[in-house]
Amino acid sequence: MSAAPLAPPVSSMADPLATASGWRLFWLRFRRHRVAFVSLWIVVALYGVAAFAEFLAPHPPDRTMGRYTYAPPQPFGLFWTDPTTGETAFRPHVDGYRVEIDPVALRRSFVPDATRPVDVCLFPRVEPYRLWGVVPLEHRLFGPCDPNDPFFLFGADRLGRDVLSRTIHGTRISLSVGLIGVALSLLLGIAIGGAAGYVGGALDAAVQRVSEVLRSLPTIPLWLGLAAALPREWDPLTIYFAITVLLSLIGWIELARVVRGRFLALRGEDFVLAARIEGMHPVRVVMRHMVPQVTSHVIATATLAIPAMILAETALSFLGLGLQPPLVSWGVLLQEAQNIRSVAAAPWLFLPGGAVVLAVLCLNFLGDGLRDAADPYDV
Amino acid sequence: MTAEPILALREVTMTFPVRRGWLSRPAVLRAVAGVTLDVRPGEVLGIVGESGCGKTTLGRCIVGVHPPTSGRILLRPRDGGPLRDITRRDRALQAELARDIRMIFQDPFGSLNPRLTVFDIVAEPLRVHGEGGDRAALEDRVAAMLEKVGLRPDAMRRYPHAFSGGQRQRIGIARALILGPRIVVADEAVSALDVSVRAQILNLLQDLREEMGLTILFIGHDLGVVRAFCDRVAVMYCGELVEVAPAEELFRAPAHPYTEVLLSAVPEPDPRLRGQKRRIVLQGEVPDPLARPSGCVFHPRCPAAFDRCRNEAPELTSRGDGRAAACWRHEVVRSAA
Numbered sequence: 049m050s051a052a053p054l055a056p057p058v059s060s061m062a063d064p065l066a067t068a069s070g071w072r073l074f075w076l077r078f079r080r081h082r083v084a085f086v087s088l089w090i091v092v093a094l095y096g097v098a099a100f101a102e103f104l105a106p107h108p109p110d111r112t113m114g115r116y117t118y119a120p121p122q123p124f125g126l127f128w129t130d131p132t133t134g135e136t137a138f139r140p141h142v143d144g145y146r147v148e149i150d151p152v153a154l155r156r157s158f159v160p161d162a163t164r165p166v167d168v169c170l171f172p173r174v175e176p177y178r179l180w181g182v183v184p185l186e187h188r189l190f191g192p193c194d195p196n197d198p199f200f201l202f203g204a205d206r207l208g209r210d211v212l213s214r215t216i217h218g219t220r221i222s223l224s225v226g227l228i229g230v231a232l233s234l235l236l237g238i239a240i241g242g243a244a245g246y247v248g249g250a251l252d253a254a255v256q257r258v259s260e261v262l263r264s265l266p267t268i269p270l271w272l273g274l275a276a277a278l279p280r281e282w283d284p285l286t287i288y289f290a291i292t293v294l295l296s297l298i299g300w301i302e303l304a305r306v307v308r309g310r311f312l313a314l315r316g317e318d319f320v321l322a323a324r325i326e327g328m329h330p331v332r333v334v335m336r337h338m339v340p341q342v343t344s345h346v347i348a349t350a351t352l353a354i355p356a357m358i359l360a361e362t363a364l365s366f367l368g369l370g371l372q373p374p375l376v377s378w379g380v381l382l383q384e385a386q387n388i389r390s391v392a393a394a395p396w397l398f399l400p401g402g403a404v405v406l407a408v409l410c411l412n413f414l415g416d417g418l419r420d421a422a423d424p425y426d427v
Numbered sequence: 428m429t430a431e432p433i434l435a436l437r438e439v440t441m442t443f444p445v446r447r448g449w450l451s452r453p454a455v456l457r458a459v460a461g462v463t464l465d466v467r468p469g470e471v472l473g474i475v476g477e478s479g480c481g482k483t484t485l486g487r488c489i490v491g492v493h494p495p496t497s498g499r500i501l502l503r504p505r506d507g508g509p510l511r512d513i514t515r516r517d518r519a520l521q522a523e524l525a526r527d528i529r530m531i532f533q534d535p536f537g538s539l540n541p542r543l544t545v546f547d548i549v550a551e552p553l554r555v556h557g558e559g560g561d562r563a564a565l566e567d568r569v570a571a572m573l574e575k576v577g578l579r580p581d582a583m584r585r586y587p588h589a590f591s592g593g594q595r596q597r598i599g600i601a602r603a604l605i606l607g608p609r610i611v612v613a614d615e616a617v618s619a620l621d622v623s624v625r626a627q628i629l630n631l632l633q634d635l636r637e638e639m640g641l642t643i644l645f646i647g648h649d650l651g652v653v654r655a656f657c658d659r660v661a662v663m664y665c666g667e668l669v670e671v672a673p674a675e676e677l678f679r680a681p682a683h684p685y686t687e688v689l690l691s692a693v694p695e696p697d698p699r700l701r702g703q704k705r706r707i708v709l710q711g712e713v714p715d716p717l718a719r720p721s722g723c724v725f726h727p728r729c730p731a732a733f734d735r736c737r738n739e740a741p742e743l744t745s746r747g748d749g750r751a752a753a754c755w756r757h758e759v760v761r762s763a764a
Contacts, residue, residue, distance in 0.1 A: 318538035326555045327522025340542040
């Protein structure tokens with residue numbers, strides 16, 4: 049040995065970055081992206097809503113209150129002033145309704161009436177129900193103290209159902225379509241793209257051509273055609289899974305292209321070459337040296353694919369070929385709102401569209417942030 | 428040849444199909460064209476040539492990245508028996524050979540998996556080949572190896588991004604040497620490093636070579652480094668070996684016109700001597716490896732080419748003094764010397 053002193057590492061041992069794994073660096077870079085970071089929490093909250101929909105929604109999604117069809121949203125207040133005494137006290141409430149009759153059209157309509165407050169409680173006792181169909185509960189997070197009082201923060205639809213409760217329940221299906229669809233796309237995309245990128249040659253060429261053809265098909269007519277081909281007698285849940293499968297049939301292409309491109313680049317990297325020279329099993333080379341390099345990219349692409357799935361489901365359901373009414377999704381809710389009466393007299397029926405916009409925007413910001421954090425060549 | 432070779436290449440040729448579009452017929456690129464070479468045990472054999480001359484491909488054929496299209500690669504077994512043909516390798520043979528023939532890569536940034544710690548990188552060969560036992564035993568061996576290459580053992584818990592280029596190259600060397608190989612293919616192992624770091628790494632390789640009795644195939648294009656580091660030098664041009672000679676001899680009196688040109692391109696560090704040196708500037712370009720010239724590959728650019736060069740390809744022939752050159756002018760050069 050030469051007498052050369054042992055070279056100390058560049059950064060001091062105290063530097064936590066030196067021993068930080070790739071995931072930790074990924075997280076630190078992601079944290080710097082403020083919008084994406086906020087979006088992450090909103091997305092987490094949305095999935096929380098989806099998970100605990102029964103508990104969070106003040107009503108079951110299919111509870112009709114025939115007296116209150118097309119009731120408008122009620123304003124919520126923490127303090128209530130008694131109009132007779134003029135005293136103000138802490139009393140969480142929503143305004144009740146007063147019926148007004150249009151003297152010309154003789155049409156009945158509801159107007160919020162501040163003099164008739166409906167008391168709002170935390171954890172009101174309601175009819176027993178089961179969370180996820182399993183856990184028996186008889187309280188909800190919030191709601192009217194008297195379950196027979198009207199309580200429509202987002203208004204009511206044509207059958208007197210609570211739009212807020214339906215939107216909350218729709219979250220579950222709309223967001224899970226994205227997740228399940230992307231999970232399926234991910235399986236297809238990683239398997240097909242990975243094989244194309246690792247093996248290369250004729251397989252790669254074949255996969256590329258097939259995905260180019262699939263990408264050039266107009267998606268909405270294709271989905272419409274496939275969705276219309278589903279047997280009508282299937283129950284809604286089967287239809288739901290069939291729709292997610294249909295969506296992921298197109299969704300895998302983008303993921304496959306990302307994975308294929310990364311694998312193609314990685315295959316020539318020296319450290320992959322080193323592993324191959326070692327005589328390692330190809331599966332081990334792929335799992336240990338290639339997959340970990342693409343996971344952050346794949347997560348970013350998958351996150352960006354979820355909003356596309358949500359929009360696709362919404363579009364299909366809106367056109368009436370996706371999910372059918374016993375199921376509640378944002379698309380189904382919007383489909384029910386597509387008539388002139390809603391536009392003219394009950395614009396609150398479009399509030400589920402706001403939920404779609406919020407979810408899609410946040411997932412897009414989140415995906416952007418993840419992609420930036422995953423890209424090592426971007427500072 | 429004086430000593431029995433440890434590794435012998437016989438007419439090794441490596442061709443790649445080149446696609447110009449997915450509907451056109453692939454052209455054939457001959458990256459390595461019929462290389463025959465003996466590597467003696469314990470020597471440092473330099474392989475030089477300009478970019479694209481096939482030296483990296485040759486090194487990769489030897490370590491087993493791609494099987495040569497034709498020709499044979501022979502290896503002397505550890506127990507010294509007759510040469511063994513290792514041209515075609517299944518995975519079991521490749522794994523077995525990975526203990527004997529290892530590679531040090533050029534790019535200190537691309538050659539280490541950024542997601543693994545230094546411990547995982549250096550211990551991987553031990554794990555793959557079922558050596559080293561439990562975690563503590565592995566850590567001891569990795570620590571010892573890291574010290575050998577001049578790194579502190581506590582470096583093993585860190586990730587590659589925490590190290591400089593030179594230090595990463597030391598990690599790459601540790602990975603190459605931890606199994607105690609006999610032959611190391613160092614593919615441009617110092618080309619990507621700063622000059623000062625380059626000297627450190629060369630000294631380290633020199634020390635390790637003496638200590639571990641390594642045979643090194645040193646692939647490079649920096650002739651100064653090759654002259655200082657190598658015992659013998661093989662010069663490649665357009666996939667072919669044009670000259671093989673002991674390093675000092677080659678630099679003192681090149682036998683092949685291409686070697687002469689190559690040497691004349693080395694910058695002279697001493698400004699007082701600069702004016703005295705004759706720089707030979709070649710006409711034309713390196714031939715397209717897809718359309719190789721007839722006869723000697725060098726003839727279109729050779730200042731000394733004559734009719735025979737255009738029609739017949741010269742073989743690499745020994746001159747008897749341990750030197751060999753592939754040139755029809757060979758006889759002329761010798762008589763003039």
